[in-house]
Amino acid sequence: MSKVDNCYQCGLCTGFCPKRRVSKYSPRLRINEFLLNKQKEASWECLTCGLCSQHCPQTVDYLSFVRELRAGSVDEEAIAHKSVFTLLCEIMNCYPEAKGVPVDFEGETDENSEIAYFPGCIDFFDCFLDIGVNFHEIGDSSIKLLNKIGIKPKLLSLRCCGHDALWQGHKEIFDELRRYNTEKIERSGVKTLVTSCAECFRTFSKDYELDIEVMHLSQILEKNTDKLNLETKNCKVTYHDPCRLGRHMEVYDAPRNVLQAVKGLTLKEFDETREDSQCCGVSAWVSCNTKAKVLMVEKLDSAIGTGAGVLITTCPKCYAHLNCLKNEKPPIKDFDIDVVDLAIFLSSMDGEAKKGD
Amino acid sequence: MPENGFEPRIVVFACNWCAYAGADLAGVSRIQYPPTTRIIRVMCSSRIDPTFILKAFLHGADGVLVAGCHLGDCHYIEGNYNTEKRMKKTTQALKHLGFETERFRLEWISASEGAKFAKVIAGFTDQIRELGPNPMGKVTEV
Numbered sequence: 001m002s003k004v005d006n007c008y009q010c011g012l013c014t015g016f017c018p019k020r021r022v023s024k025y026s027p028r029l030r031i032n033e034f035l036l037n038k039q040k041e042a043s044w045e046c047l048t049c050g051l052c053s054q055h056c057p058q059t060v061d062y063l064s065f066v067r068e069l070r071a072g073s074v075d076e077e078a079i080a081h082k083s084v085f086t087l088l089c090e091i092m093n094c095y096p097e098a099k100g101v102p103v104d105f106e107g108e109t110d111e112n113s114e115i116a117y118f119p120g121c122i123d124f125f126d127c128f129l130d131i132g133v134n135f136h137e138i139g140d141s142s143i144k145l146l147n148k149i150g151i152k153p154k155l156l157s158l159r160c161c162g163h164d165a166l167w168q169g170h171k172e173i174f175d176e177l178r179r180y181n182t183e184k185i186e187r188s189g190v191k192t193l194v195t196s197c198a199e200c201f202r203t204f205s206k207d208y209e210l211d212i213e214v215m216h217l218s219q220i221l222e223k224n225t226d227k228l229n230l231e232t233k234n235c236k237v238t239y240h241d242p243c244r245l246g247r248h249m250e251v252y253d254a255p256r257n258v259l260q261a262v263k264g265l266t267l268k269e270f271d272e273t274r275e276d277s278q279c280c281g282v283s284a285w286v287s288c289n290t291k292a293k294v295l296m297v298e299k300l301d302s303a304i305g306t307g308a309g310v311l312i313t314t315c316p317k318c319y320a321h322l323n324c325l326k327n328e329k330p331p332i333k334d335f336d337i338d339v340v341d342l343a344i345f346l347s348s349m350d351g352e353a354k355k356g357d
Numbered sequence: 358m359p360e361n362g363f364e365p366r367i368v369v370f371a372c373n374w375c376a377y378a379g380a381d382l383a384g385v386s387r388i389q390y391p392p393t394t395r396i397i398r399v400m401c402s403s404r405i406d407p408t409f410i411l412k413a414f415l416h417g418a419d420g421v422l423v424a425g426c427h428l429g430d431c432h433y434i435e436g437n438y439n440t441e442k443r444m445k446k447t448t449q450a451l452k453h454l455g456f457e458t459e460r461f462r463l464e465w466i467s468a469s470e471g472a473k474f475a476k477v478i479a480g481f482t483d484q485i486r487e488l489g490p491n492p493m494g495k496v497t498e499v
Contacts, residue, residue, distance in 0.1 A: 082408040090415055091454055095493045099455040127450040128407060 002065035006058035007031045013052030013062060018278055019045055022291040027052045027062055034065075042070040044078040044287050047295075048167055049279035050247035063248075070169035079168055080288035084128050085121065085160075086170060092159040093176045100157035100184075105136075107143030110152035115220075116190040117143060117153035120197035121160050122316050129320055131327040138316055141347035142196040142217050148350070149224035153194065158184055163199040163244075166207060167284035178208055185210060194220050196343050198245035198315035205249060216245060217343060218255040218314050225261035232264045232349045238308035239267060240299070240322075241277035242315035255314050255342055262349065268306035278302070280318040288321075293332075296325040300335045311339045365485035367394045367420040368413045369478075372402045374432035375467050376424030382471030390475035391482040394422075401425070403436035407447040410461060414451075414493060420460045420485040422477070427465040437465070457488055 013027040014020050020027075025045045033039035043066050052062045076083060092098045102123045109117075119142065122135035129135070146153050162177035185193065192213045195201050201216040221228065239259060245251050252274045259267050272278055281295040282288045300322060303311040313319050322339040325332065371377040377398045383390060399405065402425025413421045423444060431437040444463045451458050462481060466474050 082406055084406075084408050084411065087408055087411045087415065088450065088454065091411060091456070091493065094415070095454065095456065097455050097492060099453075102453045123453055124450055127446045127453070 002061045002068060003058075004031055004034065004060055004062075004065045007035065007060050008058060010057065012055045012057065013060075016051045016055050018049065018051065018295055019047055019291065022294045031060070031062075031065070034069075040069060042066075042073045042075065042169060044070075044075050045291075047243070047279045047281070048283045049243040051276075051279070054247060054275055067167065070167065071171045072169060074169045078286050080282070080285040081128060083168075083285075085124060085285065086165055086168060086173065088121070088124055089160045089162065089165050089170075089173050089177060093173060093180070098159070100159045103139070103155040103157045105139040105143050105155070107140065108147050108152045109143065109155050111154055113152055113154040114189070114191040115151055115153050116156040116185075116188065116193050117146060118156050118158055118161075118193060118195045118200060120195060120200045120316060122197075125316065125320060129324070131320065131324045133319065133323045135316060135320075137344050138196050138319075138341050141341070141343035144347045144350070145217070145221060145228075145343055146194070148229075149221065149227040151220070154188070154190060156185070156188060156190065156193070161197075161200040161203040162207075163203040164284040166203065168286060174207075182208060182210065185212065196314075196316070196341075198242040198249075199317060202244040202248045216249075216251060216254065216314065218245075218258055219251065221258045221346075222254040225258060228258070228261055228346070230262040230346055230349050232262055234266075235262075235264060235310065236266045236268055236308045237310040237312050237345075238270060238303050238306040240270070240280065240303070240311055240313045240318060241274055242313060242318050243277075243279050243283065245314050246277055247275060255312070258342070258346070259312065262346070268308045270302050270306060272302070280313075280315075280321045282321050283317070293325065296322060297332060300325065300337060300339075304335065304337050309337060310345065311337050312342050312345055313339065314342045316341065363486065363490055365393045365419040365482055365490075366417065367422060367478075367481060367485060368418045369394045369396045369422045369424060370399055370402065370405050370409065371396050371466075372425045372432075372437075373398055373400045375426035375430065376402070376464075376474070378468035379424075379466045379470045379474040382468065383475045384471075386471050388471055388475040390478040393482045393485075394478055401431065401433050401436040402440040403433070403443070405440060405443070407443060407450070410444075410447050411450075414456070414460070414491060417491055417493070419488075419491045420462070420481060422462045422464060422481055424464045424466045424474070424477075427467055430467065459484060459488060460491075
């Protein structure tokens with residue numbers, strides 16, 4: 001429940017809202033319009049990052065409020081890439097032979113393992129996002145790292161977790177994805193589901209009702225850092241807390257502990273970090289516009305400001321959005337920092353000394 | 358005639374300058390080809406977004422054909438190179454979904470190739486007839 005009736009219009013939410021810095025979007029005003037004028041129009045500019053709820057003295061859950069407003073009222077114009085990824089979900093739902101997302105990765109797997117690995121929609125990102133990065137590598141790297149710590153996971157080809165459908169207001173699509181995935185997970189007999197995607201992690205943990213343990217890759221790696229044995233040379237990295245892993249699920253330490261277990265690596269923090277971490281700019285492909293781009297530029301500028309040469313993230317979406325900015329043609333500017341997914345970063349330094357700056 | 362009377366419904370996206378002109382030539386020359394297609398004219402095959410293909414299948418098309426100018430002959434110089442890249446990726450996505458990629462075709466047909474246009478449609482129709490109707494559950498009458 002959003003408890004939006006608790007709001008006493010103090011405006012703290014708006015003070016912290018990143019979108020408010022680049023537009024006139026105001027969470028406080030939105031709640032006001034709802035409470036006074038019963039204004040039920042969905043709010044598409046909201047990043048759903050959760051910074052507002054974090055500071056609300058009245059424990060209003062603005063995220064639930066936005067989700068409830070959006071449910072059932074889709075705005076096609078607000079969804080980037082012409083909703084191609086949602087269309088794929090629709091196809092997965094109505095095509096009886098649909099296999100679910102591809103799970104054809106390198107590495108050792110075990111059909112009978114009680115620990116399953118789910119990569120999310122990364123192979124589809126490779127089909128439709130031309131931004132100079134390879135998403136498939138996230139899957140290969142994750143399995144390689146799991147193998148390194150002694151786990152041969154079962155590859156679960158579920159359908160899309162439905163995170164985007166849920167936050168875009170496509171309630172029916174999400175419900176069907178959830179129904180199918182829940183059944184498939186139950187039938188598989190696995191006890192733990194590991195995913196390398198922060199959004200899948202949040203969705204399976206909070207928006208599904210699963211009886212099994214759901215873990216993010218960074219969490220299972222954190223439990224086994226003694227088996228990782230990774231080494232680099234003078235590498236300075238900084239870490240971006242994805243909204244879905246950080247504020248939504250309160251997992252801040254696991255990725256940091258994993259990074260700090262790498263010999264020769266220095267972890268620099270953003271000024272605004274952990275609970276205060278700034279959203280990468282887009283969630284669920286909604287409202288990817290010039291305002292979002294300003295937030296992305298700020299994010300990369302802050303990252304460069306930490307003195308790091310690499311920005312690590314644990315969400316394929318953040319990985320996509322920030323690299324999309326870097327890959328803009330014509331370029332906005334030259335961002336002197338690499339944006340790399342945690343799994344790819346760790347697996348690339350398997351034992352080798354890496355030159356950082 | 359097929360036993361179950363299944364007549365394929367094929368959506369054709371044809372570029373204005375080459376493929377659509379080729380289709381016109383087939384018509385004017387009275388070359389027969391199966392009446393299974395709905396032809397949609399676009400100015401360039403690179404107008405075709407992957408979502409058009411996905412939506413066509415979602416709405417019940419049994420087959421989708423994208424027809425453009427031969428590489429190097431695009432009226433807009435390089436449009437069809439984009440088409441080629443994009444359609445390859447779309448085919449990859451359909452393959453990931455387990456969907457029969459034979460239902461989706463990309464062909465280069467010039468304005469003078471009326472006979473080729475008819476032959477392509479006839480061949481494609483036969484292939485779709487063999488594959489059967491679109492297996493997706495949701496069929497919307499467009």
